[in-house]
Amino acid sequence: MYGYIPPIDDYRFLLRDVLSFEAAMGELGMEIDADLAATVLEEAGKLCAERLHPINREGDEHGSRLVDGNVQTPPGFAEAWREFASSGWASLAGDPAYGGQGLPFLLQLWLDEMMAAANLSFGLFPGLTRGASEAIAAHASESLKATYLPPLVSGEWTGAMALTESGAGTDLALLKTKAEPRDGDNYAVTGQKIFISSGDHDFGGNIVHLVLARLPDAPAGVKGISLFLVPKFLRDADGGFTIRNGMSVGALEKKMGIHAQPTCVMNYDGAIGWMVGEPHRGLAAMFTMMNAERLMVGIQGLGIAGAAYQQAAGYAKERLQGRSADGSANPVAIIEHADVRRMLLHIRGFVEGARALGGWVALQLDRAHHHADAGARAKADALVALLTPVVKAAFTDFGFESAVQAQQVFGGHGYIREWGMEQYVRDARIAQIYEGTNGVQAMDLVSRKLPVAGGAVVQEFFDLIAADLAQAGGAAIAVRTDEALARLREATAALQGADIDTAGAVATDYLRLFALVAIGWMWARMATAAAHEDTAFNKTKLAVADFYASRVLSQATGLAEGILAGDRSFARLSAEAF
Ligand SMILES: Cc1cc2nc3c(=O)[nH]c(=O)nc-3n(C[C@H](O)[C@H](O)[C@H](O)COP(=O)(O)OP(=O)(O)OC[C@H]3O[C@@H](n4cnc5c(N)ncnc54)[C@H](O)[C@@H]3O)c2cc1C
Numbered sequence: 001m002y003g004y005i006p007p008i009d010d011y012r013f014l015l016r017d018v019l020s021f022e023a024a025m026g027e028l029g030m031e032i033d034a035d036l037a038a039t040v041l042e043e044a045g046k047l048c049a050e051r052l053h054p055i056n057r058e059g060d061e062h063g064s065r066l067v068d069g070n071v072q073t074p075p076g077f078a079e080a081w082r083e084f085a086s087s088g089w090a091s092l093a094g095d096p097a098y099g100g101q102g103l104p105f106l107l108q109l110w111l112d113e114m115m116a117a118a119n120l121s122f123g124l125f126p127g128l129t130r131g132a133s134e135a136i137a138a139h140a141s142e143s144l145k146a147t148y149l150p151p152l153v154s155g156e157w158t159g160a161m162a163l164t165e166s167g168a169g170t171d172l173a174l175l176k177t178k179a180e181p182r183d184g185d186n187y188a189v190t191g192q193k194i195f196i197s198s199g200d201h202d203f204g205g206n207i208v209h210l211v212l213a214r215l216p217d218a219p220a221g222v223k224g225i226s227l228f229l230v231p232k233f234l235r236d237a238d239g240g241f242t243i244r245n246g247m248s249v250g251a252l253e254k255k256m257g258i259h260a261q262p263t264c265v266m267n268y269d270g271a272i273g274w275m276v277g278e279p280h281r282g283l284a285a286m287f288t289m290m291n292a293e294r295l296m297v298g299i300q301g302l303g304i305a306g307a308a309y310q311q312a313a314g315y316a317k318e319r320l321q322g323r324s325a326d327g328s329a330n331p332v333a334i335i336e337h338a339d340v341r342r343m344l345l346h347i348r349g350f351v352e353g354a355r356a357l358g359g360w361v362a363l364q365l366d367r368a369h370h371h372a373d374a375g376a377r378a379k380a381d382a383l384v385a386l387l388t389p390v391v392k393a394a395f396t397d398f399g400f401e402s403a404v405q406a407q408q409v410f411g412g413h414g415y416i417r418e419w420g421m422e423q424y425v426r427d428a429r430i431a432q433i434y435e436g437t438n439g440v441q442a443m444d445l446v447s448r449k450l451p452v453a454g455g456a457v458v459q460e461f462f463d464l465i466a467a468d469l470a471q472a473g474g475a476a477i478a479v480r481t482d483e484a485l486a487r488l489r490e491a492t493a494a495l496q497g498a499d500i501d502t503a504g505a506v507a508t509d510y511l512r513l514f515a516l517v518a519i520g521w522m523w524a525r526m527a528t529a530a531a532h533e534d535t536a537f538n539k540t541k542l543a544v545a546d547f548y549a550s551r552v553l554s555q556a557t558g559l560a561e562g563i564l565a566g567d568r569s570f571a572r573l574s575a576e577a578f
Contacts, residue, residue: 116303132159301399
């Protein structure tokens with residue numbers, strides 16, 4: 001296996017030449033220039049490459065274990081967590097009011113990419129902790145915030161998100177966990193949750209679960225769900241958190257990948273919890289956490305694809321097989337074969353384009369949080385909401401496909417364990433499923449996000465792309481993206497107001513088409529920036545942009561045709577016919 005090399009040169013290029021980072025920060029009154037941002041990323045990259053990547057393989061082989069009811073994470077994880085938190089990485093973009101460093105979310109997003117690349121199982125701990133902090137900050141009482149936010153923001157404590165039950169996955173209306181009011185301001189939470197990531201661990205400190213449950217008088221359905229903060233340890237008389245709450249790990253799920261990550265069956269037996277937000281409005285509060293997690297999960301797809309690419313490119317330069325096209329006498333490195341280059345270019349076209357698009361979305365999130373003007377905040381927020389299902393689903397689909405292609409570059413050596421490629425494939429797979437399956441993300445895009453403001457938000461996004469493409473001076477990538485955008489506009493018009501079945505039948509293809517165009521837009525921006533100076537870095541960018549224009553964007557026509565065909569064959573069959 002080769003090591004992991006953080007993509008700092010690419011981050012620098014994006015900060016300086018593509019995303020106008022300094023101008024964006026200036027507008028938000030945040031004092032950080034591109035050099036400082038790149039230095040922060042460089043330091044974060046060292047931690048990922050030198051501390052998290054080396055324990056990734058053993059983490060997979062050893063896995064987390066349940067010993068006497070307590071989770072033991074694999075060797076090195078607890079030490080790595082403490083180093084991660086004490087060096088300030090947990091609090092990077094956290095709210096300064098609670099001890100956070102208040103750095104731009106853009107840096108957090110790229111730190112997430114590097115963590116996912118180096119060690120996906122580890123990256124879930126800080127991701128869930130951050131999501132819990134955001135939900136508490138947005139919806140909890142001042143006293144809960146004062147108690148729980150400082151240690152969560154610093155990483156002294158961690159967070160977990162407990163929604164899923166055996167009978168309630170996508171459809172949370174079916175959940176049965178109960179919360180009974182006790183004396184005072186708290187509740188007794190009783191029920192079983194399954195699949196709870198980071199539900200327990202041996203890092204020390206408290207574990208703060210955000211649990212969805214029903215009050216005794218709750219109306220049926222999603223309108224009867226409330227949100228509760230349920231800590232593993234309760235406060236004792238001296239103010240320390242030493243008293244075990246009534247919750248326990250029933251089992252660890254045995255699963256395909258992310259073996260180091262403890263995915264817990266959690267039993268809450270009258271566990272004491274405090275309500276976060278309003279009664280019966282818990283799902284809305286939980287969405288603060290889920291939206292943050294969805295972006296992070298999308299970035300997991302990107303991170304794994306980038307790491308798998310590095311391994312595949314390294315191997316392709318060393319593995320000797322076959323003769324060159326001009327008939328060399330000796331075997332050549334497989335990187336000389338056009339088909340191997342095709343696979344690598346496919347992955348690279350996704351990785352670098354998605355890295356840029358993820359960065360653009362992160363800057364919108366920074367605007368949504370920090371812009372002085374309420375109108376600008378609302379506009380940025382609407383764009384983030386539109387793009388969130390696209391990032392979650394498309395990045396994880398492309399991420400998994402990229403991991404498989406990178407594995408393919410290794411031939412049989414990718415299938416056996418030695419090179420670690422099969423771990424990337426297994427680990428990447430979950431990101432398509434959790435945080436709302438990708439099919440459900442596609443439905444969210446088509447049925448909830450497209451109609452926002454009568455379709456004005458999505459039109460505004462398309463107009464933004466069109467305006468940028470018009471500046472790109474006729475480069476192939478701009479022309480092909482513009483053509484694909486025209487198909488996307490047609491598909492969008494066809495889906496506006498479509499019934500749920502018609503939309504559901506094509507939503508996944510629509511989301512893919514949307515993502516191809518959005519990533520093409522970023523490639524057009526990158527190609528424009530790279531055309532200014534004739535360096536090796538820029539030449540590579542321009543070649544990958546051309547590949548994306550001719551070989552990837554060409555899929556847009558087929559996707560649009562399928563969407564516009566109005567096929568109803570899915571509805572012709574009875575359930576028995578399947
Ligand atoms: C490793 C792992 C970690 C997880 N971590 C957490 C966690 O930390 N916290 C937590 O609460 N949960 C967690 N989950 C749960 C995860 O979010 C759910 O598994 C996921 O949301 C899907 O729910 P389900 O498994 O019940 O599938 P189902 O909801 O039964 O879905 C099955 C299939 O039907 C489709 N489907 C369902 N409803 C619809 C619909 N309305 N329209 C179209 N298609 C539909 C789905 O797309 C899917 O293909 C985790 C799961 C795993 C495997």
